[in-house]
Amino acid sequence: MKIAVIGTGALGGTFATLLVRAGHDVTVTARGAGLAAIRADGIRLTGGFGEAHARPVALERLLETPDLTLVCTKAQDAAAAISDNAAVLDGSPVIVVQNGLDGVATAARLLPRSECFGALSIIAANYTAPGRVNITTPAPTYLGRGSGAADAEAAGWRDVLAEAVPTRVIDNFVGAQWTKLVVNMLNSLPAITGRSVQEVVDHPGLRRVMTASMRETVRVGMARGMRFGALQGLGDVRLRLFSRLPLSLGQVLPRMMRARMGDVPNLGSTLQSLTRGQRTEIDYLNGAVVREAGLAGLAAPVNALLTALVHEVEEWGTALTPGEVCSRFATLVLR
Known part of the structure; x- marks a missing residue:
């Protein structure tokens, strides 16, 4: 599957690397030193999920529509990052992996034709240098949307992510x-x-x-x-x-x-x-x-x-x- 990861900090780097290890075709977005490091030597992951080295395609912004996109930026950067890539993302499913309360709503507002989901990751990861991440506490990621019961679409994307990292689908995502x-x-x-x-x-x-x-x-x-x-x-x-x-x-x-x-x-x-x-x-x-x-x-x-x-x-x-x-x-x- 073609999967894009927007933002390659600690969590973005973790998801991108583990998705590559699971066999997916991954493209990441990054800037500055992070972009240069990933292009030169990929992303190296150590710690709780074992050692892994991935070489995803690294771009400043996406050039084609993926099958699935993970938005892994900091909360304050989400709107700008989604807007930068909206031309290729709108209509494609998006999972916002982010702290705070606003991420899914922000994505839905900027991508009105996309199915938007949220993911809450309990993974503790240290971004030690550009392209270098150490997992200090491996833990599950929780996927869902809205305040009702988890739906079939969320369960389907759970199955995709679970190939790479422990993922569970949850009811009442807003409450979570x-x-x-x-x-x-x-x-x-x-x-x-x-x-x-x-x-x-x-x-x-x-x-x-x-x-x-x-x-x-x-x-x-x-x-x-x-x-x-x-x-x-x-x-x-x-x-x-x-x-x-x-x-x-x-x-x-x-x-x-x-x-x-x-x-x-x-x-x-x-x-x-x-x-x-x-x-x-x-x-x-x-x-x-x-x-x-x-x-x-x-x-x-x-x-x-x-x-x-x-x-x-x-x-x-x-x-x-x-x-x-x-x-x-x-x-x-x-x-």
């Missing part, structure tokens, strides 16, 4: 996006402190702030009338229970996530963006919680401050110490 948003609260504090996710969760003060951001996210989702989708052992019942727990007990949630990661340092996608000197997608993670809270007539002070601190590190290029971070939250009541 919210569940993934809770999981993505792992990202901001590593970016702010320059530490791995494991180090952040192991620090009592930082773990308390992380738990507060997760709980606030669940409460905002509930205020927006969301029924959380099932993802990695989390779902509506567990998250609603978590929303009522004091922080001292709620810290079991980030601890559970940390246990699944193992001990290979997980840097988180937001910290990786900062390390590469790129804009982060924080406005589509913690920032999305703030926007959704506003729509519900609420405030989201924990996520608002985390968003501001990531932007501060983006601007100044200097990480904050755990003590500095905890002091910034001292005026908020975290209990």
